[in-house]
Every structure is written in C-alpha cells, then in structure tokens.
Amino acid sequence: MRVLVSGASLAGPTLAYWLTRRGHDVTIVERAARPREGGSPIDVRGAAVDVADRMGLLPAISAARVRTEAIEYVDGRGRRKASIHPEAYAEPGGRDIEVERGALVNLLYDATKNDTEYRFEESIATLAQDAGGVDVTFVRGGPERFDLVVGADGTHSIVRRLVFGEESRFLRHLGLYVSIVSVDPALGTENRGVMYNSPGRLAGVYRYRGKADAVFMFRSPELSYDHHDLHQQKKLLSDVYSGEGWQVPALLDAVAAADDLYFDAVNQVHMSTWSRGRVTLVGDAGYCASPLSGMGTTLAMVGAAALAEALESGEDALARYEQAHRPLVTKAQASVSRGAGMLVPATSGAIWRRDQFTKLLPMLLAGRRLVGR
Missing domain, CATH: 3.30.9.30 (D-Amino Acid Oxidase; Chain A, domain 2)
Incomplete structure (x- = not known):
C-alpha cells in the first residue's frame, strides 16, 4: 500500500518502521521543520519496551x-x-525506562529516515476518500492519492478534524x-x-x-x-x-x-471508533490518555505496532487494530484520577x-x- 502518515513525533515513525519492513510505501508529513524533539523526559513502559526491543532500539534507549x-x-x-x-x-x-523525549524521537527518526519519505513544513489541507483510496491535497504540495491515511498528529489532530469533525466532540477536559x-x-x-x-x-x-x-x-x-x-x-x-x-x-x-x-x-480523547473508511488514527490523535497517565508514549508505540500487525490480516484490519489495542487504552485513560490529586491538590x-x-x-x-x- 501507499500510506500517508500525518505527524513525526512517536506514533508516526514507529508505524513507519513496521510498515516499511512489510513492504509498504510510507510518507510522513510534519508541520514542524524537523522531528518534534521538545518536552520533558517520558516513560517507555510495559509492552512499549517489548516493541522497542523488537525494533532493535532498546540498547540505545537504555543508554539515553x-x-x-x-x-x-x-x-x-x-x-x-x-x-x-x-x-x-x-x-x-x-x-x-525514563528517557529524554528528544532522544527517543531522534532514535525513531534515524531508524526510519532511509526507508520513509519525510516531508517537513508540510501539512494536509483536505481529504476525500472513496472505496479505492484517499485523495489528499497539501498546504504546499500538489494533490496525491493514497491507499491509507493515518493521523498520528496529536491531541489537536488535523486528520481527526477533517474526517471525524471538530475536536470539541472528542476532547474531555x-x-x-x-x-x-x-x-x-x-x-x-x-x-x-x-x-x-x-x-x-x-x-x-x-x-x-x-x-x-x-x-x-x-x-x-x-x-x-x-x-x-x-x-x-x-x-x-x-x-x-x-x-x-x-x-x-x-x-x-x-x-x-x-x-x-x-x-x-x-485533555483526554474519547472516540467510539478510531477509523472511518481508509482513514485511521494512532496515538494521542485517537486516544490521548493525558500526561497524568504516564502512558502516552506506550499507547503511541504499542498502538502503532498493533496497527501495522492488523494491516497484515487484510479484511477488517482496522477493526482488528481497535479490538486489539482498546483494552490498553481504556486502562490507561482510567488511571488518571489519582494523578491529579497527587500532583495538584485542590486545597491546603x-x-x-x-x-x-x-x-x-x-x-x-x-x-x-x-x-x-
């Protein structure tokens, strides 16, 4: 397939890693001028450690x-x-494993840059899909057609807005x-x-x-x-x-x-489905659990790997992705109530x-x- 991914943070490059190794042609567009390195250290937890290990990145992540x-x-x-x-x-x-966010972003970028087409300072303008594919126009480039479009572009996802509607429908403050x-x-x-x-x-x-x-x-x-x-x-x-x-x-x-x-x-992002036709969401775009969960990196990396694996199954691939990954998302989103009380108590x-x-x-x-x- 020819796959377009919006977002070059954690979920997008992780997905590109697995898809290119399965023979797919992957393009990633990113509004920033380079991979999004900023932010405080983050946690690679649970199943995400296994994903990093299978990618061959665990020694480098541990070193950072x-x-x-x-x-x-x-x-x-x-x-x-x-x-x-x-x-x-x-x-x-x-x-x-607590790791510098920029270090992990750069490790994922280095692992994919030779097999994935990265277009920085670029963003999706419109999407129009039919049974055979998705027609995409870009802010800077000309129109193109893809077999699958994936929004890995964060809580304020452009792809989610274009396909599913305004973010106010899905964000829970x-x-x-x-x-x-x-x-x-x-x-x-x-x-x-x-x-x-x-x-x-x-x-x-x-x-x-x-x-x-x-x-x-x-x-x-x-x-x-x-x-x-x-x-x-x-x-x-x-x-x-x-x-x-x-x-x-x-x-x-x-x-x-x-x-x-x-x-x-x-915020958290709550959606009854992460997929519509030939468009799907991964990471914070589809199921942000909020920083209070400490699970954002894990959900992004495990979700990307689950999506790539489901796409190998052919029929009902996107439904299989949601079925496999939603239990972890539900658990992570339910974990945040204690975090607010510990970090920001409301009274003396x-x-x-x-x-x-x-x-x-x-x-x-x-x-x-x-x-x-």
Whole structure:
C-alpha cells in the first residue's frame, strides 16, 4: 500500500518502521521543520519496551535513560516536606525506562529516515476518500492519492478534524492546564524533580543530564485563548502564578524570556471508533490518555505496532487494530484520577494529606512486598 502518515513525533515513525519492513510505501508529513524533539523526559513502559526491543532500539534507549533519584515536595521557602523515589509509582515487576523525549524521537527518526519519505513544513489541507483510496491535497504540495491515511498528529489532530469533525466532540477536559519551558539548570538539582504547591497550583523544576525544565500545572475550567498566541499564554501563566513563593518568580522570568513553550489543557480523547473508511488514527490523535497517565508514549508505540500487525490480516484490519489495542487504552485513560490529586491538590488540607501519604508510601510498599513473599 501507499500510506500517508500525518505527524513525526512517536506514533508516526514507529508505524513507519513496521510498515516499511512489510513492504509498504510510507510518507510522513510534519508541520514542524524537523522531528518534534521538545518536552520533558517520558516513560517507555510495559509492552512499549517489548516493541522497542523488537525494533532493535532498546540498547540505545537504555543508554539515553534518565535516572531520577527523587521527587521532592517543598514549601514556599524551599524547605523539603516530603520525598519519594519515582520507582514507588512503577508497575510491580515492570521495565519502565525514563528517557529524554528528544532522544527517543531522534532514535525513531534515524531508524526510519532511509526507508520513509519525510516531508517537513508540510501539512494536509483536505481529504476525500472513496472505496479505492484517499485523495489528499497539501498546504504546499500538489494533490496525491493514497491507499491509507493515518493521523498520528496529536491531541489537536488535523486528520481527526477533517474526517471525524471538530475536536470539541472528542476532547474531555480534565480540569487542568499544563505548561513546560526550558530554564537555567542552576534553578534545579541534578536528577531530581522539585515541586511546590499552593491550592490548585503546582510549579516545579526537573533537572536531568545538565538540562532543566520548569513545569506548571493548575486547576481551571476550560479557558478561551489562542493556541498560537505565545504572548497570551505567557500572560495566563503570569496571572495564575502571581504572588507565589519558592522560585516561582524566577521561573516566570524564564517564561517571559522564552521564544517557545508548551501550553495546553490536560485533555483526554474519547472516540467510539478510531477509523472511518481508509482513514485511521494512532496515538494521542485517537486516544490521548493525558500526561497524568504516564502512558502516552506506550499507547503511541504499542498502538502503532498493533496497527501495522492488523494491516497484515487484510479484511477488517482496522477493526482488528481497535479490538486489539482498546483494552490498553481504556486502562490507561482510567488511571488518571489519582494523578491529579497527587500532583495538584485542590486545597491546603489536600496538600497536607498528599505529603503525609508520600512519607508513608515507601513503608506501605515494603509491607506489601513482604506479604507477597
């Protein structure tokens, strides 16, 4: 088949890897000028580790591993209130690998660039399908025809909008907004995440491999703002965090000076089907579980592998893909309720309870392990 994939982040290149090895002709279009490397470290978990292993990428992913020593919660004066090792939240017996997002994106790109046609600074303009294929027009290039089109273009997917309708039909707001921006590593502690909370707000610094990211997350109903207006997003952050303690003023200075930052609602994507005719979705475009799940990378890589495998079955391939992958998606999307309470407690009392629970968690887990023996 001739396959068009929209999006060159994680799901798109993973899918291209498997499809090209099955003899398909794959083109990936990406609005950015290069693979999307930005963002904080991410987790390769569970079945995604097996996918990476089968791709031959596991040694390189392990070499790029980020070894977080602790997550610390501090008060407004920077005094540590509680600390926990991130393994406390890992799946029992799991093989979680925390890795720089850019490192994983580049590994996937390098594994596919010789067999896949990448078109950067390009995007889909229109789609029109019939029983035999999909006619596509592009923002820059001329019209072309493909046997299959795959949207791997994230929560705000162009492919999903063109084929299934406006994103408001599928996005479920979880009552939070998140922003990430690179900051001076001197503001953080190597291999540690340091978090400060006030009711309904989190600000933190995560330093790894000599780099550092500031993370902001706050509770809010849906906001009306221009997704492409950087100045407006900066003002939103400044207004929400005005007057906060700890290092927040310095982090807001970094926001003001940044020429780019990530800012978005914490959403999930819920769809009754991910496929329509010869168009399907993979990763966040079809089933975003939100950053609170810690499963975005896993869903993208496992979903891409499941789609490629289903396409080998021929008849009802897209239905087989959904049947195989939906149980993992459902589990991941159901896991987020605890994450919001731990990261962004809504009240002072909830912050205190979170801190006490964090102190007790290592003992609770040790007791569970003893009982398990």
